Each structure stands twice: as C-alpha cells, then as structure tokens.
Amino acid sequence: IWEAASLDEWLYNGGPYELIVLHFILGVCCYIGREWELSYRLGMRPWISVAFTAPVAAAAAVFLVYPIGQGSFSDGMPLGISGTFNFMLVFQAEHNILMHPFHQLGVAGVFGGSLFSAMHGSLVTSSLIRETTENESANNGYKFGQEEETYNIVAAHGYFGRLIFQYA
DSSP, X not given: OXXXXXXXXXXXTTHHHHHHHHHHHHHHHHHHHHHHHHHHHTTOOTHHHHHHHHHHHHHHIIIIIHHHHHTOGGGSOOSSHHHHHHHHHHHHHHHOGGGOHXXXXXXXXXXXXXXXXXXXHHHHHXXXXXXXXXXXXXXGGOOTTOSSOOXXXXXXXXXXXXXXXXXX
C-alpha cells in the first residue's frame, strides 16, 4: 500500500491477494509452531511439524517467491480451483517445469515417501503384540515409555521380507 501511488494501483497490482497470502503464510507458520508445542508437551519428537514445513515452503514458493520474481503479486497463483489449474498450465508453457530435475526429484520424493509411509504403517500394524481383548481398541494396551516390547520383531522381519522380496 505504501509504495502504490493510489488505491487503484494497489488493487490492480494484487494488493488484496498480497494481504490474503501473507496472512495465510503467517497463519500456517503459527500452526507449525502449535504442532511443535503440542509434540513437546506430549513428550513426542517434533517430526510432524518438521515434515509440515515442506508444503509450507511450496506454498511460499508459489504464493510469494514467484510473484516477487515476476515483479507483481498479480502474477501469483490464484486462490481458486480453475485459476490454479490455469496457473499450472501457463507455468508449464512458460517454464517447462515438468522437465526440471529438481521438480522430478521432488515428485519422486513425494511418491517415494507415500510408498514408504504405507509400507511402514502396514509393517507396524501387522507386527503389534496385542495386549487387549477383541472388544477393546488395540491402542488401549500401550503407553509412552513402557518397559515391555510393543512389536514382535520376528513377525516384522518375516512380513518385511515378504513385502520387499516377494518376487525375488
């Protein structure tokens, strides 16, 4: 607002977009801090909030860095569905983002991370040692810092071997 000659110029150059996006990024960063605080108070490690910084960085890139690099917030990614798809098509046409090695590494990392998460979840749930009856939740039998083991490592090893090397 302070550098625009008039309110009309500020509105034309994406002023409301700038305000919405800056408040959105600020709110999401505060949410990261809230996740960090919750994990600290619950005695957990802070990896959930650390992992959440990746989509925040991506949002900051398309909502802040790209418009600043282009010279105006009116060039930023729109805040709607059809505008977002149009932005993606124009961005691909102008910059050929799909062939950039860092984009390819990022996509491979996202898909690899989701595959790893699915494998980890299936491995953990298949090797839990049940401490409760069938009528209770399996989560009731475990607590933080317990002395007894939670997983059957022999079953986990066998399951993981069949999961990874099933065709070997």
